[in-house]
Amino acid sequence: MTATLDCRICGGTLHEFFDFGRQPVADAFVDPDGGPEEFFHRLAVGMCTSCTMVQLLEDVPRERMFRTDYPYLSSLSSVMQDHFTSTAHRFLDTELRDPGDLLVEFGSNDGIMLDTIRRAGRRHLGVEPCDGVAEAAAAKGIRVRNAFFEEETAAAIAEADGPAKVIYAANTFSHISYIDSVFRGVDALLAPDGIFVFEDPYMADIIERTSFDQIYDEHFYFFTVRSVQAMAAHHGFELIDVEPLAVHGGEIRYTVARPGVRTPSPAVGRFLEREKAARITEPETLAQFGAKVDKVRDDLRALLERCRAEGRTVVGYGATAKSATLTNYCGIGPDLVSFIVDSTPAKQGKLSPGSHIPVRAPEAFATPYPDYGLLFAWNHAEEIMRKESAFRAQGGQWILYVPGVHTV
Ligand code: SAM
Ligand code: TMP
Ligand code: ZN
Numbered sequence: 001m002t003a004t005l006d007c008r009i010c011g012g013t014l015h016e017f018f019d020f021g022r023q024p025v026a027d028a029f030v031d032p033d034g035g036p037e038e039f040f041h042r043l044a045v046g047m048c049t050s051c052t053m054v055q056l057l058e059d060v061p062r063e064r065m066f067r068t069d070y071p072y073l074s075s076l077s078s079v080m081q082d083h084f085t086s087t088a089h090r091f092l093d094t095e096l097r098d099p100g101d102l103l104v105e106f107g108s109n110d111g112i113m114l115d116t117i118r119r120a121g122r123r124h125l126g127v128e129p130c131d132g133v134a135e136a137a138a139a140k141g142i143r144v145r146n147a148f149f150e151e152e153t154a155a156a157i158a159e160a161d162g163p164a165k166v167i168y169a170a171n172t173f174s175h176i177s178y179i180d181s182v183f184r185g186v187d188a189l190l191a192p193d194g195i196f197v198f199e200d201p202y203m204a205d206i207i208e209r210t211s212f213d214q215i216y217d218e219h220f221y222f223f224t225v226r227s228v229q230a231m232a233a234h235h236g237f238e239l240i241d242v243e244p245l246a247v248h249g250g251e252i253r254y255t256v257a258r259p260g261v262r263t264p265s266p267a268v269g270r271f272l273e274r275e276k277a278a279r280i281t282e283p284e285t286l287a288q289f290g291a292k293v294d295k296v297r298d299d300l301r302a303l304l305e306r307c308r309a310e311g312r313t314v315v316g317y318g319a320t321a322k323s324a325t326l327t328n329y330c331g332i333g334p335d336l337v338s339f340i341v342d343s344t345p346a347k348q349g350k351l352s353p354g355s356h357i358p359v360r361a362p363e364a365f366a367t368p369y370p371d372y373g374l375l376f377a378w379n380h381a382e383e384i385m386r387k388e389s390a391f392r393a394q395g396g397q398w399i400l401y402v403p404g405v406h407t408v
Helices: 078-094 114-119 131-139 151-161 179-189 203-209 225-234 266-278 283-309 322-330 362-366 378-387 389-393
Strands: 014-024 040-048 054-056 102-106 123-127 164-170 190-201 238-245 251-257 314-317 372-375 397-400
Touching: 014 283, 014 322, 078 114, 078 164, 078 378, 102 114, 102 151, 114 123, 123 151, 151 164, 151 179, 164 179, 179 190, 190 203, 203 266, 203 283, 225 238, 225 251, 225 266, 238 266, 283 314, 283 322, 314 362, 362 389, 372 378, 378 389, 378 397, 389 397
Parallel strands: 102 123, 102 164, 164 190, 314 372, 372 397
Antiparallel strands: 014 040, 040 054, 190 251, 238 251
16 A cells, blocks of 8 residues: 555645545455455545645555455446446447447446447457456457556557557546556557547535545545646646536546647636636635535434434445445444445445445345435435335435435
8 A cells, every 4th residue: 555645647745635534445345254354544635736636645456446356336227327328329429430440448347338339349348357347248248358457458459459549438547546557558559539538526526515425445536627637738648528427426528639639629618717716626625625524424423323312214225335435434333324225236245344234135125114215325316216216105214415414
């Protein structure tokens, strides 16, 4: 594990603005029958005073996070399935015009996006280090290289498959601390007129909604248009487009290209202005964010303690990686939340990292319904509330904590 006070992008000085203390690996679910000792690290965030990139101060070794048995499966959400199907169609319609054009996706997981490219019979390659999810994609007939995307992997792909017209990564690029190696890989692999497109949680949304649970070991960088523009330039690329996305609680899709090859969209300038007006990189804004985080913690603990005192039952919904930060920072264990339901087979029967709340299959939510459902998967609220509409119909209430603690 490497602790640093230097910016991983430009070498500038980091200004630490929040410390969540000791936190577990957010996707490392615990075997109730025992197993290897849990690994903890200090989860703290800082902003670079030069390039403004927000980043973690400690880097958990990648093999501890992205293991053979990495449990996260992208395809369990129908909303995300629709999102990635339309993303793939956009690439097919606008970029992959020549039958020989290649699309490479890193962090392809179970193939949620690439399956549409495969069905269209187009050249593609997924790069995914976790064996289980990589095998799930390969079983669908998707071409997958079981590896971490970095300079060497990209150079080997360029050698074997030729240049890529599109390199794509969703909820992955911001997970990679060694981003300089990734940029060198993009440089080795991208066609002269190609685009590198990535989408990740937006720091401005995290600040605005106090969605501090987006901060956990796998999310190493927290992008803004300003910091991504600086990062792209630092690595010899140009940010040419930005597009806000409603998924995962607010994201931005960034498009970068080789300098001067494509005309930048006016959206880039618009977002830069908006970020300046919102003062998201001002130290006072970051200090206020910290105060709001602690208010959410205090309000949520008070509500859960009141429920316990009144004998009301609370069950968590969605054993998200985000909920590791929330439960461990707020001190929420099985005494306050009896169990969490989750549709991911590999999480069921396990205990949540650090907080050790049992995880069960979704059917357990209704047998019998609890008084309150604490929605850890708040970014999937619409889909889950639709699926579980009977819960509220019979008198149940959802507890949400973004943008503040409230019940619906
Ligand atoms: N793209 C999918 C989505 O948006 O639902 C999966 C996102 S998941 C949160 C992040 C994925 O990135 C994991 O499957 C992980 O194994 C993979 N990953 C992490 N580091 C990587 C790297 N250096 N190269 C390729 N994939 C990586
Ligand atoms: P995410 O917020 O990182 O995408 O994780 C969502 C978690 O919630 C994941 O473990 C799957 C789970 N989930 C359900 O249990 N039911 C659902 O309907 C959805 C959409 C997700
Ligand atoms: Zn910097």
